[in-house]
Amino acid sequence: MPNLAQTLKQEIARIARKEVREDVTALRKAVSTYRSEIAALKRSVKDLQVQLRAIQRASARAVTVQALEEAPSRPGRKPTFNAERLKAKRQALGLSQSQMAELLGISALSQWKWESGQVSPRASKLVRYFEVMAMGKREAARQLAAA
Secondary structure, X not given: OOOHHHHHHHHHHHHHHHHHHHHHHHHHHHHXXXXXXXXXXXXXXXXXXXXXXXXXXXXHHHHHHHHHHHOOOOOOXXXXXXXXXXXXXXXXXXXXXXXXXXXXXXXXXXXXXXXXXXXXXXXXXXXXXXXXXXXXXXXXXXXXXXX
């Protein structure tokens, strides 16, 4: 005759495994649902970040364009970039290309390309360009010393 205690123990273990299996199945389904929801939220956040960056860039462009339009100039004339004027201003201020680049907030290579006429500055840099073009020697020296 089998041991009654051993049989009872085996039956209790079998029933416990059955109940645990049902609970684990429910938990697995919940985890799967949560994972898909998390993935959808991540995609949504990524899309919103892309939209935010695009709006920030558009806003920065709008501010730059507005600043250019409000820049003091002669009536009827829109301020424009001119490579020869930039080089002449740099020489008038007695600055090297690297010093002028530092004053403009750009790299020395960009300064060289601007002066040689290979590249025109972006709209975001034009505001600083016009500020530098309006400077005198003392103001330029003061700003370079502060940097």
